[in-house]
Amino acid sequence: MKTFAYFDSTHEFPEEIIIAAQMNPYKILGKADFSTELADQYIPQFICANARSFLNQAIEESSNWEGIAIAHGCDATNRQFDIWDQHVKTQFLYYIHNPLKTDEIAQHFFIGEIKAMILALESHFNIKITLDQLEKAIQVSNQIKILLQNLSKLRITKDISNSEYFDVLKFTMQNPKKKVLPYLKSISIDWLARNPFPINKHPIFLTGSDITHSLWFELLEKVNLRVVRDDLSIGERYFATLIPTDKDPISNIAKYYLNIPRSSTKHPTNPRIKYILKACKKEKIHGVISQIIKFCETFAYDTPFLKSQLEVIQVPVIHLEREYTENIDQQISTRLEAFVELLEQPQ
Amino acid sequence: MYTVGIDIGSLATKIVLMKDGKIKALLENRSLHNFTAIGTQLFHQILKDNNLTSDDIGNIYSTGYGRHSISKLTSNIITEISAHARGAQYFYPKVQGIIDIGGQDSKVIKLNPKSSTVIDFQMNDKCAAGTGRFLEVMADALDIPIENLGNLALQSKSPVQISSTCTVFAESEVIGHFAQGTAKQDIAAGIHNSIAKRVASMVKRIQIVEPIVFCGGVALNPAVKIALENELKLKLLVPKYPQYIGAIGAALIAKERFKNGRV
Numbered sequence: 001m002k003t004f005a006y007f008d009s010t011h012e013f014p015e016e017i018i019i020a021a022q023m024n025p026y027k028i029l030g031k032a033d034f035s036t037e038l039a040d041q042y043i044p045q046f047i048c049a050n051a052r053s054f055l056n057q058a059i060e061e062s063s064n065w066e067g068i069a070i071a072h073g074c075d076a077t078n079r080q081f082d083i084w085d086q087h088v089k090t091q092f093l094y095y096i097h098n099p100l101k102t103d104e105i106a107q108h109f110f111i112g113e114i115k116a117m118i119l120a121l122e123s124h125f126n127i128k129i130t131l132d133q134l135e136k137a138i139q140v141s142n143q144i145k146i147l148l149q150n151l152s153k154l155r156i157t158k159d160i161s162n163s164e165y166f167d168v169l170k171f172t173m174q175n176p177k178k179k180v181l182p183y184l185k186s187i188s189i190d191w192l193a194r195n196p197f198p199i200n201k202h203p204i205f206l207t208g209s210d211i212t213h214s215l216w217f218e219l220l221e222k223v224n225l226r227v228v229r230d231d232l233s234i235g236e237r238y239f240a241t242l243i244p245t246d247k248d249p250i251s252n253i254a255k256y257y258l259n260i261p262r263s264s265t266k267h268p269t270n271p272r273i274k275y276i277l278k279a280c281k282k283e284k285i286h287g288v289i290s291q292i293i294k295f296c297e298t299f300a301y302d303t304p305f306l307k308s309q310l311e312v313i314q315v316p317v318i319h320l321e322r323e324y325t326e327n328i329d330q331q332i333s334t335r336l337e338a339f340v341e342l343l344e345q346p347q
Numbered sequence: 348m349y350t351v352g353i354d355i356g357s358l359a360t361k362i363v364l365m366k367d368g369k370i371k372a373l374l375e376n377r378s379l380h381n382f383t384a385i386g387t388q389l390f391h392q393i394l395k396d397n398n399l400t401s402d403d404i405g406n407i408y409s410t411g412y413g414r415h416s417i418s419k420l421t422s423n424i425i426t427e428i429s430a431h432a433r434g435a436q437y438f439y440p441k442v443q444g445i446i447d448i449g450g451q452d453s454k455v456i457k458l459n460p461k462s463s464t465v466i467d468f469q470m471n472d473k474c475a476a477g478t479g480r481f482l483e484v485m486a487d488a489l490d491i492p493i494e495n496l497g498n499l500a501l502q503s504k505s506p507v508q509i510s511s512t513c514t515v516f517a518e519s520e521v522i523g524h525f526a527q528g529t530a531k532q533d534i535a536a537g538i539h540n541s542i543a544k545r546v547a548s549m550v551k552r553i554q555i556v557e558p559i560v561f562c563g564g565v566a567l568n569p570a571v572k573i574a575l576e577n578e579l580k581l582k583l584l585v586p587k588y589p590q591y592i593g594a595i596g597a598a599l600i601a602k603e604r605f606k607n608g609r610v
């Protein structure tokens with residue numbers, strides 16, 4: 001199956017179009033070795049390393065992909081399309097605008113964007129993307145989301161490590177959906193048979209910039225912090241809601257992407273905070289880890305508001321700024337250990 | 348019961364021997380990037396000086412940057428945050444905030460006024476500004492021993508402004524002032540104001556209130572205390588042995604967690 005890659009700084013790109021076009025939508029997440037050197041020639045280092053690592057991977061691996069789409073994610077990265085246009089070798093590079101708002105005008109606009117992208121794909125690849133194919137793609141997407149929702153719930157009751165959860169999400173976003181469905185079913189059987197949630201671990205909510213490598217999840221695991229809820233794009237944002245099926249498939253897709261759990265890249269901030277507070281109350285979360293990758297200001301700006309709202313419901317929160325590195329950061333490790341000690345203090 | 352707290356900092360290692368929660372002996376040495384050797388050596392030395400053997404010690408806790416490096420010796424570890432919070436309470440039970448400036452890091456800790464537990468903390472980023480290292484580099488740039496930097500600053504009537512927060516750029520700025528013939532004491536005072544500004548921004552972020560304990564090796568420098576007090580517009584309490592607060596806290600926690608055996 002042919003692979004079509006996409007770069008969206010959150011969960012923005014309507015991958016159902018690519019599924020309907022009989023290609024594998026592959027979310028670009030940077031290479032395993034954390035390399036950014038090639039991209040550093042074109043993007044200054046005060047831009048987040050996530051974006052630089054995505055470009056780096058594209059420069060190196062674009063020949064494996066039929067085409068690439070960039071969706072409007074955060075404002076720090078949206079104009080990087082021009083850099084990709086100049087320096088990434090590909091037959092088909094496309095930019096899709098995702099509106100910042102969610103109202104009717106925004107939905108109408110996004111429907112137009114989806115239709116335009118379908119036309120561009122049909123014309124470039126000489127294919128036809130029918131409404132029927134789009135409906136089938138929605139079905140597949142929803143099946144995957146339901147499986148992920150069920151798996152995610154097991155994090156609260158079973159012994160599922162942080163990186164196992166991350167690995168499942170990453171696999172889902174980078175592999176053909178035909179392969180993903182049986183894979184998720186086998187993971188469900190495995191996870192259901194797991195031991196109960198370990199008593200020495202603290203259930204936490206993880207929020208902030210997207211985490212693209214399992215190393216950071218392992219670091220949390222090492223200090224006994226277990227991510228049982230999150231609002232990351234390589235996380236709950238991808239599967240928390242299902243694509244509606246009540247209207248025509250294009251309107252349904254548009255509605256879905258504008259109504260998933262919000263990220264800091266969209267306005268206003270309140271829905272994102274509400275999602276976090278609700279999860280904290282529902283799952284008896286011990287604490288919240290709010291982290292950003294340097295220099296993701298998009299998420300950094302939300303932090304004081306998030307902190308003040310968590311104070312109201314008395315859930316401890318720690319905010320961390322992390323590097324993009326394959327090395328364990330000793331300072332971050334100390335802060336996390338101190339946070340665990342704070343959680344374990346007799347009240 | 349005897350307990351020992353060892354604070355292995357990036358620059359200095361401090362060890363405290365306590366008996367029933369009272370300080371019996373204190374020792375320190377440069378860490379010299381050999382945390383295991385220095386920690387072990389100080390432990391044996393403090394035992395020898397006090398005619399004790401390892402079996403006499405109920406519990407041993409380590410803290411600080413190198414806290415994981417002497418796991419063969421210690422019963423457990425504790426982070427600098429918890430250790431400093433506990434150590435500061437030993438001298439000032441009603442403390443609500445702590446500012447600790449060590450060799451290569453600085454931290455601000457906020458305590459719950461009712462339960463005395465830690466409710467928030469800030470640590471400096473990977474950056475020497477706002478730490479003892481900043482003062483060391485500046486003393487070198489001024490070509491004076493670090494011990495004299497504080498007293499020199501106190502003689503200043505008109506401190507210069509050091510606007511760079513980065514240690515490397517601040518050093519160039521200091522050299523620039525020097526070249527222009529600015530008096531050393533005015534540059535020294537500017538340096539102290541600069542470190543105070545940097546640390547004050549961390550204090551403001553979590554809004555600690557008095558009583559505030561100022562500890563860490565840099566608290567031995569009276570000019571930093573004054574600069575911080577001026578910047579924050581509040582009074583700071585410097586305990587006896589400010590550089591040992593982490594080790595004292597670790598030894599106290601070691602005592603509190605002792606339950607018929609080392610834990």
Ligand code: SF4
Nearest residue numbers: 009048074076209296
């Ligand atoms: S990490 Fe932040 S700055 Fe980087 S792409 Fe994502 S939202 Fe944008």
